[in-house]
Amino acid sequence: MRVSPFAMAAFVLSLIGLGLAVGVQGEHRPLIIGATAAIALASFAVLLYTMPPIHTHGIRTEDFDTWVELGETAAGLRGMKSRDKQVAAQIVAADMNSLAINAGLLDSRLAFLYGKHGYDKLTKDKLHNEAKRLAKAVRKNAKNISKLENWSLENMSPMLEEFESCASGYDRIANKLHHYEGERPEIVKANLEPLRRTAEKLSANLRSGRSNLENYFKRAGKSRRA
DSSP: OOOOHHHHHHHHHHHHHHHHHHTOOSTTHHHHHHHHHHHHHHHHHHHHHTSOOOEETTEEOOOGGGSOOOOOTTGGGTTOOGGGHHHHHHHHHHHHHHHHHHHHHHHHHHHHHTTOTTOHHHHHHTHHHHHHHHHHHHHHHHHHTTOGGGOSHHHHHHHHHHHHHHHHHHHHHHHHHHHHHTTSOHHHHHHHHHHHHHHHHHHHHHHHHHHHHHHHHHHHHHHHHO
16 A cells, blocks of 8 residues: 655654654643644544545445544634734644645545536536635635734634635535435435535534634733733
């Protein structure tokens, strides 16, 4: 089984980073460890995704080892102070990178099903194009959100609006997949159901991320005025 050397290197480096984070002292030690652990998990998911896919009767089956388990996006910001901006950025960037990985996986799976027998409506609606556009937007936000110069409510507002736009896009994908499920044979439904759940989860996480970020900046604003 061939594994990408770049994916393997990223995973090894993330483990080294996790080891270094364990040695960090201070009140934010658990948060830093959590953020680096999330990055290690994301790197591991990418490593697994570079491995050859599993197939059954010509249709890829879902291997959930390649999906990143997502908690609530930016939940680590709760209770954080505005002076902890660098730590906050690391936490949110790790969460967004996990979202970006799952967005990319959803895109690739829908693209794989495009044109396959039994997926006529998915093919006709070109759902993979919408998923590709959304995955690109999520990756862009994941990159931009790690830049400290963006960490003000004024600079972050356009990004937060895009969170909502992407969430609405994933709602549309989930609704269409739900509709397809009801009209297709069981083997088709078995492939579509986890994709629908992923779209629903991406939508929910983008909205929770927006809410947690907005609350963080509101607290920061009150702190400066106090």
